[in-house]
Amino acid sequence: MNASTMTRGGRAGKRKAAPAIEGAARAGFTARGVIYLLVGLLALQIAFGGSGKQADQGGALQEVAGKPFGGTVLWALGVGLVGMALWRLSETVFGAAGPDGGKAKKRLTSAARAVFYGFVAYTVLSFAAGSGGSGSSDGKSKDATARAMDLPAGQWLVAAAGVGILCAGVWMVVQAARRKYHKHMRLGEMSHRVRRTVDVTGVGGGVARGLVFAVAGGFALRAAVEYEPDKAKGMDDTLRSFTETPVGPWLLVFIAVGLMLFGLFSFAMARYRKV
Template structure:
């Protein structure tokens, strides 16, 4: 009797412990993501107003942090937080995500893709913190990868398909933000009306800005594939700068940069109220 009654309790405690660890990892990851988006948004604003000394991408954000007091400590904290995000996404692959459809294969596949992405980002941040990485220019990395893929058999089609995929993802991100689909993932009942309104503003504005950048970056990749010119592919920094080349001038870039800042704030809200 003792053995049979304590075994379920032990399993419940184990699940609770695992849940607590993963919850902490997820919230640390959202916080780290928020810091990076906030910094990239600030760098993009500086570019819009004439200061183009730094790259408006992850590498530029890491370099900006490294110059600050206790910058190395913050970099290590960001890297560890992003490792937490990757592990949380991995747990969603293994155990399923929160929500009624969390066990669906499509959800698990999406979590797997996010796990790989955040694992790569965490590695780049930790490498930079350890002094073995430069942060890298997103523009150069994009051009180098595109050039290599174009040399493969059928590489032109692969680059084009990837570009279309990124552009479609951008439209989907913006659409989901506009319909406030993030409500399904938040503990709305714990928010005051004022906080909920702030979360809506940051979630919609930040999501639309991210979607716009994804869509434009994907379009540049498609153009590079069609013209067979890797140099026409653009990383995050060049994509952001391209918004300043429109008839609206730097003001469109200001809006996109402000959107990135909003998404950084929204990530902090996710760290606090996300259902994990």
């Protein structure tokens, strides 16, 4: 069986599974949007000194759990994120949308995203089931860093991970600023006003999200260089670190608003993303 036959077979399989795949992807983007909106809101409260809650996924889930029908919403978020993981897995197997979606690089990227969203979905569903599976991101980061440093060449592994996260953050910033998400969206279905709104949320949200990843990667790299696992930071501590800059809490306000914009952008992706 040659490569072209495999490609045709993959496309045929994707067409058969298209309705389920599309629904899973759109549910996943919606769930991601809810979580980023809540994290941004919690970060905004921290910036103005009005919250002692975690500005991370765990804090967002606790916020949902405390609302009426919160348990039902948590399960819905978890299922939506499972859908996101399954969609990325389908891209790994069948290839992503677009002319170059079947290339090995695209498939590997989709596989990594499937693993990432699978883990996030597991933590959300564990929290919904009452196991407390979504604790502090800061504690988890420090524990994971400490365990990694105990491995042979652990310091180098942590440094490599830090560099990888930092580079991923910079890549997110550049991709958002260049509006590279345009190629993934059905722009022809948008009015001028909607497209302008999508660009505001896509650029502002993508830049803010990328900055958070880049700074978190920098902290991980610092932890490796100084051989101090406690220097690694999860999302909550990373966001709080923005208040320690010369501009005080205003940088965190900018980042918090950006994360909320990314949540809104995720809703737009749920509506207009090519799947």
